[in-house]
Amino acid sequence: MxxxxxxxxxxxxxxxxxxxxxxxxxxxxxxxxxxxxxxxxxxxxxxxxxxxxxxxxxxxxxxxxxxxxxxxxxxxxxxxxxxxxxxxxxxxxxxxxxxxxxxxxxxxxxxxxxxxxxxxxxxxxxxxxxxxxxxxxxxxxxxxxxxxxxxxxxxxxxxxxxxxxxxxxxxxxxxxxALPFSIAFRSLQREAIRRDPHWNRGHYDAESYPRHGMLTARKLGMITYRSPREWEDRFGRARTERGLRTTDEPFAPDFEVESFLESHAHRFLRGFDPNSYLYLSYCMDQxxxxxxxxxxxxxxxxxxxxxxxxxxxxxxxxxxxxxxxxxxxxxxxxxxxxxxxxxxxxxxxxxxxxxxxxxxxxxxxxxxxxx
Amino acid sequence: MxxxxxxxxxxxxxxxxxxxxxxxxxxxxxxxxxxxxxxxxxxxxxxxxxxxxxxxxxxxxxxxxxxxxxxxxxxxxxxxxxxxxxxxxxxxxxxxxxxxxxxxxxxxxxxxxxxxxxxxxxxxxxxxxxxxxxxxxxxxxxxxxxxxxxxxxxxxxxxxxxxxxxxxxxxxxxxxxALPFSIAFRSLQREAIRRDPHWNRGHYDAESYPRHGMLTARKLGMITYRSPREWEDRFGRARTERGLRTTDEPFAPDFEVESFLESHAHRFLRGFDPNSYLYLSYCMDQxxxxxxxxxxxxxxxxxxxxxxxxxxxxxxxxxxxxxxxxxxxxxxxxxxxxxxxxxxxxxxxxxxxxxxxxxxxxxxxxxxxxx
CATH class of the missing domain: 3.40.50.1820 (Alpha/Beta hydrolase fold, catalytic domain)
Structure with missing residues (x-):
């Protein structure tokens, strides 16, 4: 890594x-x-x-x-x-x-x-x-x-x-x-990483990396870093230009807000160590x-x-x-x-x-x- | 099923x-x-x-x-x-x-x-x-x-x-x-189910069931169904009596609010069809x-x-x-x-x-x- x-x-x-x-x-x-x-x-x-x-x-x-x-x-x-x-x-x-x-x-x-x-x-x-x-x-x-x-x-x-x-x-x-609402959010972020088979109890590397867990964790984090009011003004119910949806992915994202979360999470993905994320997230709750x-x-x-x-x-x-x-x-x-x-x-x-x-x-x- | x-x-x-x-x-x-x-x-x-x-x-x-x-x-x-x-x-x-x-x-x-x-x-x-x-x-x-x-x-x-x-x-x-904040939450719930290998593009059964995806989806849902104020009054920063934490699970839940989400999600787990959840969740966003x-x-x-x-x-x-x-x-x-x-x-x-x-x-x- x-x-x-x-x-x-x-x-x-x-x-x-x-x-x-x-x-x-x-x-x-x-x-x-x-x-x-x-x-x-x-x-x-x-x-x-x-x-x-x-x-x-x-x-x-x-x-x-x-x-x-x-x-x-x-x-x-x-x-x-x-x-x-x-x-x-x-x-x-x-x-x-x-x-x-x-x-x-x-x-x-x-x-x-x-x-x-x-x-x-x-x-x-x-x-x-x-x-x-x-x-x-x-x-x-x-x-x-x-x-x-x-x-x-x-x-x-x-x-x-x-x-x-x-x-x-x-x-x-x-x-x-931390308040219980914030603890709940961070707990779910940690769970997403821990449940990713590639986390492998902390033994991942660049080839086998808990990518999905980290994406979900970061998206969840972003929800808590911004506000409903900002997103309503910024995205409303706008759809992505071409849509991220394909015919064989019936529930795939197609709203701008989903695309925003996806691209933010991808930018974060390789920039932060998953174990470090778990340690820091956990110590905030404690x-x-x-x-x-x-x-x-x-x-x-x-x-x-x-x-x-x-x-x-x-x-x-x-x-x-x-x-x-x-x-x-x-x-x-x-x-x-x-x-x-x-x-x-x-x-x-x-x-x-x-x-x-x-x-x-x-x-x-x-x-x-x-x- | x-x-x-x-x-x-x-x-x-x-x-x-x-x-x-x-x-x-x-x-x-x-x-x-x-x-x-x-x-x-x-x-x-x-x-x-x-x-x-x-x-x-x-x-x-x-x-x-x-x-x-x-x-x-x-x-x-x-x-x-x-x-x-x-x-x-x-x-x-x-x-x-x-x-x-x-x-x-x-x-x-x-x-x-x-x-x-x-x-x-x-x-x-x-x-x-x-x-x-x-x-x-x-x-x-x-x-x-x-x-x-x-x-x-x-x-x-x-x-x-x-x-x-x-x-x-x-x-x-x-x-x-639906507003973008709500869409984001439901999108992540669907993603949790879709990312679960046991979802298998909808082809699961009682033996191979997207258990983790459904648990995460329900916990995320519960966060949006209640309010920060209720949880602060109800749970505060109380820890579970014995703690859910074991020595080999360093980030496992130990707050009451985490235990509440866990038990609620488990009760829901087998009571709802994951594909049905995806269809209904998606149509609310649309x-x-x-x-x-x-x-x-x-x-x-x-x-x-x-x-x-x-x-x-x-x-x-x-x-x-x-x-x-x-x-x-x-x-x-x-x-x-x-x-x-x-x-x-x-x-x-x-x-x-x-x-x-x-x-x-x-x-x-x-x-x-x-x-």
Whole structure:
């Protein structure tokens, strides 16, 4: 299988014997990251970005890699997160397949890929690996930690487990835990992969790959990343031009929305390791900020030693619904943080921060520019 | 394979050579129905019920079959649809597997089951078969036609294609067409069945049955039949008592919501024919009331010759969202029908008419008792 690491990605080694939250240790593990902008002399202009499930460390184009990143509209000189001022470090999550150590990596103890021998992965491990990376790069206190989607969970875990690691926080479409509707969706995605005979309990390769399982998982994911309102405006009941239907396939797709899902899923297909998808998806369901801290959510949110925070959610988000961001904001505020809660009226659902960036840029820019 | 017909179901033959809307004819086809209550001397107390995708004709218990029906709370002596006054005929949809002719039926021309040789099925065919049943039973004008979910589509098609067939209409969580979000969900359900190697292009049997495909399809369906709000109240993040997880199944379900989906899907598994599921699911996506009438939705809704109508929807319905029932009501009203639109504030989503009947009984009872 190919590795899927952007060309300008750099690496930090995790301490040998990195202890995982639910048991097991990693040896020779590393975290992939990219940077944008310049570190200032005071080393106090560092913004850390923790990403969603499928993102890599290449958040935006830069001199060493001019290809667009996953948050291209938001990051760069003169953009909302202005790299003329800020030194941005974006991390690929532990357990992913975009350069950081994960199930697709080779276990140095065996010389074979980990596959399902990779230890149980938790959001707490992603957070601890991020803290380790921050310290390895020589930063004491970040100016800001930004987390989007799953990265919003990772950021909260990082802040609760390493209080004081950041002065400020921007949480975009995150949550303190997953709700049952979201768990159900992700459970079915994992089931689609696990039921694919080619998954073979994690022992697939490029020739025998759980293609159908991954296609179904990604389509299901896309349903939750967008919103009914967007699709009604965008696709309505339009049929594909020629139709995907043939006479011997009586139930084959013929609506634009089906074609959209199909082409999106195909683009994703070979770009992500199925085992990594299972590990990351599962750890999102398991995460619970309060439980993780042996306390309540409120107590966890009150011990982060933040000066201020911006919490953004989207009114049409069905995966991390808006009340979850409201709850984060309320909890941080109760804990003494100066919080701004911003509900965004976008039709684009959970993915609005990617597909509708104009609504996120101005408030993020303003938050970063004041104090 | 077993047939899944309730014991007291009766049958009406469709005219031989029954012409299907998109081509093909059926020979020796029949419609399964059950009745409740007594026909009065004037023959003007007949209520016809058209059902959702998976329901049979046994809507409620009666002397010949005391087992509870799918709408038990609503139908019977002294119940909201009071069988002391009304003579209720509930029809199993053409194309289903609960007694009416469908893909699991034997084609008299070949002596083999139709399977995928069953003609293309449309909501219009379900409607025409219902009209044929009404006439075969000797009724000129129904007192009311009630349609729930897919049955709400079938009822609108029946009324548009056979104006004057009913004096009044109750539409429960129906729609004039499917929206792209709903199409996406049903498309993935069909894909799960079609991708199951045991589906075998419709040539399965009891020994080689598309079990995994049907389980996934039903779980996906259940996600759309309920609501995030209900599941949050009901399951939250509760884990199953012993957990369904075993050490060699690292991603196996362990939340209550996953266990709920699993057990519901297992109950459904052998009770419905997979090909029938595909045909009915597909025809819901294809249906468009305006297109079907060669006109606009408004024109179609204005030609039904109804005295009055009650249109009910549920605020938490994500499959047939409330604005779709609002649009039916508005269209009927513009066409001159005396319409009552009732948005129901239930957490139970699309299935509220089944699982939260107390909110439906009083308004339905009141509608039927006045004039």
């Amino acid at each position: 190919r590795e899927f690491v952007p060309p300008s990605t750099r690496f930090v080694d995790l301490p040998d014997g990195f202890a995982m939250h639910r048991g097991g240790t990693l040896h020779g593990a590393r975290i992939a990251y990219e940077t944008l902008g310049r570190l200032n002399a005071a080393r106090d202009n560092v913004i850390l970005i923790l990403t969603g499930l499928s993102a890599d460390a290449h958040s935006a184009s830069h001199a060493d890699d001019p290809s667009p990143g996953w948050w291209e509209a938001m990051l760069g000189p003169g953009k909302p997160i202005d790299t003329n001022s800020w030194y941005v470090v974006c991390i690929n999550s532990l357990g992913s397949c975009k350069g950081s150590t994960g199930p697709a990596s080779v276990n140095p103890r065996t010389g074979e890929r980990y596959r399902l021998d990779f230890p149980s992965l938790c959001i707490e491990d992603i957070a601890d690996a991020a803290a380790s990376t921050v310290h390895a790069l020589g930063f004491e206190r970040l100016a800001c930690v930004i987390g989007t989607s799953m990265g919003g969970m990772s950021a909260l875990s990082l802040l609760a487990r390493h209080p004081g690691i950041a002065r400020t926080h921007i949480n975009v479409s995150g949550a303190v835990h 995460f619970d900020l309060g439980e993780s801290c042996g306390s309540t959510t409120g107590e966890a949110l009150s011990r982060m030693d933040l000066e201020k925070a911006l919490v953004i959610g989207v009114e049409t988000d069905i995966l991390f619904p808006l009340r979850q961001q409201h709850d984060i904001a309320a909890g941080l505020s109760s804990g003494g943080t100066d919080v701004q809660f911003l509900p965004v009226d976008s039709p684009q659902g959970h993915d609005a921060f990617l597909s509708d960036p104009d609504r996120f840029g101005p408030p993020i820019s303003k938050f970063l520019s004041v104090g | 077993r047939e899944f017909v309730p014991p007291s179901t009766r049958f009406v033959d469709l005219p031989d050579g029954f012409a299907m809307h998109r081509g093909g004819t059926l020979h020796g086809a029949r419609i399964a129905y059950e009745t409740l209550g007594r026909l009065n001397a004037a023959r003007d107390n007949v209520i016809l019920i058209l059902t959702g995708l998976s329901a049979d004709a046994h809507s409620a218990s009666h002397a010949d079959d005391p087992s509870p029906g799918w709408w038990e709370a609503m139908l019977g002596p002294g119940k909201p649809i009071d069988t002391n006054s009304w003579y209720v005929v509930c029809i199993n949809s053409l194309g289903s597997c609960k007694g009416s002719t469908g893909p699991a039926s034997v084609n008299p021309r070949t002596g083999e089951r139709y399977r995928l040789d069953f003609p293309s099925l449309c909501i219009e065919d379900i409607a025409d078969a219902a009209a044929s049943t009404v006439h075969a039973l000797g009724f000129e004008r129904l007192a009311c036609v009630i349609g729930t979910s897919m049955g709400g589509m079938s009822a609108l098609s029946l009324l548009a294609r056979h104006p004057g067939i009913a004096r009044t209409h109750i539409n429960v969580s129906g729609a004039v067409h 249906f468009d009331l305006g297109e079907s009438c060669g006109s606009t939705t408004g024109e179609a809704l204005s030609r039904m010759d109804l005295e009055k109508a009650l249109v009910i929807g549920v605020e938490t319905d994500i499959l047939f969202p409330l604005r779709q029932q609002h649009d039916i009501a508005a269209g009927l009203s513009s066409g001159g029908t005396d319409v009552q639109f009732l948005p129901v504030d239930s957490p139970q989503g699309h299935d509220a008419f089944l699982s939260d009947p107390d909110r439906f009984g009083p308004p339905i009872s009141k509608f039927l008792s006045v004039g």
